[in-house]
Amino acid sequence: MTGATSGIGLATAEMLARRGANLIGIGRSEDRCRKTEARLAALQPQASIHYFAADLSLQSQVRAAAEKIRASLRTDGINGLDGLVNNAGTFTYWLALTAEGFETQWAVNHLAPFILTLELLPLLQAASGRVVTVSSDSHYAGRMHWDDLQLRRAYNGLHAYENTKLANVLFTREFNRRLGGRSGVKAFAVDPGLVKTEIGFKGTPALVRWVWNLRRSGGVSPEVPAGDIVSLLGEPSVLQSREVYWKGGKPKKSSRRAQDDIDALRLWVVSEKMVGINQDRQHE
Amino acid sequence: MNNFWYAQNHTGMSRVMITGATGGLGKAFAVECASRGWNLYLTDLRPDLLETLAVNLRQTYRVRVDWQASDLTDPNSRAELIRQAAEDRAPFSALINVAGVDFEGPFFDQSPQQIRTIIRLNVEGTLDMIRGMLSLRDPLAPFRIINVASLAGFYPMPVKATYAASKRFLLDFSLALRNELRADGVTVTALCPAGMPTNPECIDAIDAQGLMGQLTTCNTGSVANETLNAALRGKAVVIPGGLNRFLQAAGSLLPGVWVAELVGWRWKAARRKRFAQNPAAA
Numbered sequence: 059m060t061g062a063t064s065g066i067g068l069a070t071a072e073m074l075a076r077r078g079a080n081l082i083g084i085g086r087s088e089d090r091c092r093k094t095e096a097r098l099a100a101l102q103p104q105a106s107i108h109y110f111a112a113d114l115s116l117q118s119q120v121r122a123a124a125e126k127i128r129a130s131l132r133t134d135g136i137n138g139l140d141g142l143v144n145n146a147g148t149f150t151y152w153l154a155l156t157a158e159g160f161e162t163q164w165a166v167n168h169l170a171p172f173i174l175t176l177e178l179l180p181l182l183q184a185a186s187g188r189v190v191t192v193s194s195d196s197h198y199a200g201r202m203h204w205d206d207l208q209l210r211r212a213y214n215g216l217h218a219y220e221n222t223k224l225a226n227v228l229f230t231r232e233f234n235r236r237l238g239g240r241s242g243v244k245a246f247a248v249d250p251g252l253v254k255t256e257i258g259f260k261g262t263p264a265l266v267r268w269v270w271n272l273r274r275s276g277g278v279s280p281e282v283p284a285g286d287i288v289s290l291l292g293e294p295s296v297l298q299s300r301e302v303y304w305k306g307g308k309p310k311k312s313s314r315r316a317q318d319d320i321d322a323l324r325l326w327v328v329s330e331k332m333v334g335i336n337q338d339r340q341h342e
Numbered sequence: 343m344n345n346f347w348y349a350q351n352h353t354g355m356s357r358v359m360i361t362g363a364t365g366g367l368g369k370a371f372a373v374e375c376a377s378r379g380w381n382l383y384l385t386d387l388r389p390d391l392l393e394t395l396a397v398n399l400r401q402t403y404r405v406r407v408d409w410q411a412s413d414l415t416d417p418n419s420r421a422e423l424i425r426q427a428a429e430d431r432a433p434f435s436a437l438i439n440v441a442g443v444d445f446e447g448p449f450f451d452q453s454p455q456q457i458r459t460i461i462r463l464n465v466e467g468t469l470d471m472i473r474g475m476l477s478l479r480d481p482l483a484p485f486r487i488i489n490v491a492s493l494a495g496f497y498p499m500p501v502k503a504t505y506a507a508s509k510r511f512l513l514d515f516s517l518a519l520r521n522e523l524r525a526d527g528v529t530v531t532a533l534c535p536a537g538m539p540t541n542p543e544c545i546d547a548i549d550a551q552g553l554m555g556q557l558t559t560c561n562t563g564s565v566a567n568e569t570l571n572a573a574l575r576g577k578a579v580v581i582p583g584g585l586n587r588f589l590q591a592a593g594s595l596l597p598g599v600w601v602a603e604l605v606g607w608r609w610k611a612a613r614r615k616r617f618a619q620n621p622a623a624a
Contacts, residue, residue, distance in 0.1 A: 117398070118394070152539035152545060152559070152561060153370075153539070153561035153562055153563050153564075154366075154539070155366070155369045155370060155373060155562070155563075157364070157391055157394050157395065158394055158395065158397075158398040159369060159372065159373045159376075159395050159398050159399055159402070160398070161563075209563075210370070210373065210374065210377075210563030210564075210566075210567070211374075211563055211564050211567040212564060213561040213563050213564060261542075261545075263545075263548070263549050263556070264549060265556065331401070331402060332401075332402050334401045
């Protein structure tokens with residue numbers, strides 16, 4: 059579980075821990091990681107619960123986190139992952155490029171899930187696991203600007219956010235198309251709805267904080283999408299479905315642009331180039 | 343990625359030198375140049391940040407990216423940088439002088455060392471780089487120079503006196519040099535942006551200016567794109583943002599003493615507000 063120290067990620071982690079699941083959480087702050095780890099461990103003393111801190115805006119740290127996950131499973135004598143929840147997401151009002159030269163939302167919301175899923179694929183295959191990526195209904199407004207995917211030249215924080223959430227659905231779609239059959243791993247994109255989280259408060263200007271405070275007051279508590287995520291991870295029936303986008307335990311119609319197989323393929327190829335992976339070659 | 347767009351803008355850039363390449367605006371220039379398929383030579387203070395950026399630009403955009411860490415306040419370090427850049431004889435066709443510094447605060451709150459650093463980096467460093475890089479220019483292509491001045495270069499600015507004056511120097515110098523070198527196929531473009539959200543302190547300062555901060559602020563990515571397009575057309579001055587162009591035009595109609603009064607009033611108010619919220623920043 060990424061983004062597992064606050065919001066939807068924390069609620070899901072807590073729900074999973076209560077059910078006795080072994081859990082690895084990734085969070086941005088070392089301090090919050092330690093606190094959450096201790097709290098969840100107290101909730102379920104016999105489960106193995108580990109938290110690692112990583113800044114998922116940096117590819118190097120996503121890869122380091124994957125390595126920590128592998129090492130931790132080896133130590134615990136566990137040889138597979140039943141699920142990966144790509145939950146961590148961010149909103150940045152002003153354009154900020156990471157030290158690696160990527161737009162921050164593109165890096166955290168799209169590239170990090172892309173890398174982490176491919177890094178952990180062998181472990182997921184070993185347990186016929188599932189990948190759940192937290193998208194959003196804001197993907198309906200998103201579109202892929204192929205000549206400026208990260209919106210560097212015409213940045214608008216909200217549009218950039220919407221595009222990354224569309225990328226989550228396209229990624230999930232293409233993952234199932236190219237790997238679903240042969241890997242035994244199935245991917246889902248989740249629409250959490252409007253949720254009372256802190257996403258609009260983290261490092262944003264006063265105006266944005268004010269708007270988000272107003273807007274989120276109509277939202278549901280994080281336990282609602284957490285329940286959806288837990289059911290997608292565990293429910294046997296969803297494995298029979300070919301649907302990509304889910305809300306409230308049921309398939310939901312995603313945007314027309316999210317159903318474009320060519321765009322899904324194109325995004326995959328462009329993303330491979332951005333992260334220096336050639337997935338086809340790895341499987342030859 | 344988009345061949346039509348690339349072809350339209352391809353003007354035979356051989357290599358581009360960017361100073362201050364790992365800062366907010368420098369990074370935006372580096373990524374924008376790389377996305378246009380131009381080879382790069384990057385410099386800044388920290389080797390680890392340069393290496394990280396270079397590795398990812400090579401991987402994503404398949405361009406050649408070299409780098410050399412240097413301290414442009416130091417003449418020896420500048421000379422060493424030019425020597426390194428000359429090493430493999432690949433010529434340059436552009437220089438983007440982004441490296442610059444300010445230690446905000448009243449003149450007598452700044453140390454003599456800080457004042458010297460502003461002059462050494464913003465003025466001396468930029469001039470030395472221009473001289474050095476022109477000796478490495480590609481003889482078969484036009485040479486583009488972009489100097490990052492500032493909107494501050496148009497005004498006398500209390501609380502940022504030395505910085506604003508150093509940017510005024512760059513602005514006037516760029517205009518004059520542009521005229522001198524025009525016949526040699528060299529263009530000189532002065533970029534005069536307002537504050538940009540490049541680091542937490544800048545974002546903090548923009549926030550403290552309220553609505554005005556929101557309206558005058560431009561994102562680094564669009565500034566880099568717009569400036570490169572302007573440099574390719576040989577434009578003399580680039581002021582990103584409609585409101586900023588208006589403020590510059592309006593400011594130029596007023597006597598300097600009045601402008602200093604106005605700017606001083608606005609900056610001091612913003613500083614009071616900012617430090618009232620966050621005393622640690624003082």
